[in-house]
Amino acid sequence: MTLNIALFGAGRIGKVHAASIKSDPRAQLVAVTDVMAQAAQALAAEHGIEVMTEDEILADASIDAILIAASTNTHADLIERGIAAGKAVFCEKPIDLDLQRALKVRASVAASGKPVMMGFNRRFDPNFATLKAAFDAGEIGKGELLSVTSYDPAPPPVSYIKVSGGLFRDMMIHDFDMCCWLFGLPAKVTATGSCLVDPAIGEAGDVDTAVVILHYADGRLATIRNSRRAVFGYDQRLELLGSDGMLSVENQLETTVRKSTTAGVSSAKPQLFFLERYMRAYETEWAAFLDALTNGTAMPATVQDGVNALALAEAANISLKEGRTVTLTAEMTGGAP
Structure with missing residues (x-):
């Protein structure tokens, strides 16, 4: 089974993650969104995918997981919106700049039971x-x-x-x-x-x-x-x-x-x-996320981390x-x- 992935963020780190998604045959990058329309369009053209709005991605039942590589101030809200929409979530660090907000996200994720992984890529450096x-x-x-x-x-x-x-x-x-x-x-x-x-x-x-x-x-x-x-x-x-x-x-x-x-x-x-x-390390990190989703095992870098x-x-x-x-x-x- 191939998982459909949508990418939030088309900047420098978003481009890195897009390449990682494309490198693993178990996942298919299908959509991207970014507040900078030109960046989203350029990445979409490079990978042959759609440009969609955040709401369109979250409402699309065919999208299995989202990868959040947008600006830090969006992370907490997007994690919560993603799990509420029934998506698996991979999010770049940090959860938020405010510790209390991060603790609220932790509680939301725990209550949802949805798989969420944090992007601490250095753990996956060989x-x-x-x-x-x-x-x-x-x-x-x-x-x-x-x-x-x-x-x-x-x-x-x-x-x-x-x-x-x-x-x-x-x-x-x-x-x-x-x-x-x-x-x-x-x-x-x-x-x-x-x-x-x-x-x-x-x-x-x-x-x-x-x-x-x-x-x-x-x-x-x-x-x-x-x-x-x-x-x-x-x-x-x-x-x-x-x-x-x-x-x-x-x-x-x-x-x-x-x-x-x-x-x-x-x-x-x-x-x-x-x-x-x-x-x-970024490629191995993404593979570890897919391993956990495929096998139903714990995420190797959690919201608690x-x-x-x-x-x-x-x-x-x-x-x-x-x-x-x-x-x-x-x-x-x-x-x-």
């Missing part, structure tokens, strides 16, 4: 997935210290910064999810940040350089380092120290060629940006603003921390 499998198999014993590095090559436009929800909700939310995926929810959060890359980012009320420490109840620690500027490329690394060894993931380089001479040893730079680094990451972002913002360590509460996550 390197990170291999690391998690080795860790879960006990290959390095008990995890003790987790370090996540995520540096963008250059900051986005300040116009985007102003509506992004800030670095913790927009950029570090992926890293919060990675820490929860590997170590679970922490007990406390300590955040610090600066504006070192572009003064305009600070004027917009955000930071562009930040470090967060996640404190776990059993003494484990996780650190996350973010920067909006790494002039050498997209820096994505992870290191997990355990009682019996260490697992790590290094950068994907532009080439694997390394030159060794009497002058020294050199290699290529990291790949430039997330489209190159995570394209395979989205709430957890957003709760950590909320705690980090409070910590940065008030200069203190923040305890994660059950009220913030909709359950026990």
